[in-house]
Amino acid sequence: MPNASTTADDPADFRVHVVAVSIRLFAEQGYESTTVEQIAAAAGISRRTFFRQFGAKEDVIFADHESLLDQVAAHLDGAGGDPWVAVCSAAELVFGHFRAAREMAVRRFHIVQGVPALRDRELVTTYRYQRLFEDFLRTRLPGESPVRIVGYAAAVTGAHNYLLRAMIRGDDDATLERLRTELDHTRIAFDGWADLSDGPRSDAADRDLATTGTVVSVVTYPAGTPPAEIMRQVGEQLRGDRDDRGQ
Structure with a gap:
């Protein structure tokens, strides 16, 4: 050391x-x-x-988080392209950091679980990453729905934290590749949210769908299928429908 x-x-x-x-x-x-x-x-x-x-x-x-938050902020500041993708890559950066320092992360986890004041402090520290994602998206997407921004940042942070804890507990499936897959599913789900951003359809709009030949996707799945798998199937079906219509 x-x-x-x-x-x-x-x-x-x-x-x-x-x-x-x-x-x-x-x-x-x-x-x-x-x-x-x-x-x-x-x-x-x-x-x-x-x-x-x-x-x-x-x-x-939690002092090492200060340096890590600075790294995440620098990553987002230098990110080009799709801001939604940049947030996901920032979450992957955080996961990779703790994956590389897993022994320290495991020790910290056990210490924090035994001290209520530290558990509260951990919640505050976690929220700082989410707030960083929210501020970045607001800056890059000033016309975007605030609800969508907050929801997306919370979803990315939640998926990251769930898999981080699973990794700390020794789950071999809690890998960077798994996180990337789950975040891809999250983006697909929020793409659907964006499609509905104009609000619910009226009865007239529903009649229009019936007369314009718009394809409605139907996905069937066994009971107990994980939500992420359902979202993946929906995304694939929607992409296939668009391809069939030449869009």
């Missing part, structure tokens, strides 16, 4: 180093039994430096 002297030139590495040290001590000694002085000594920094950089013991366990 790097020491403070080898990470001093890189603030992000320095924070990750101190976070890793604190999480190790919390896991070995218990959160309540570990003091700031012990963390500072193990990290090779002074008590004064610890407080200047991290504020308090309850702050340090």
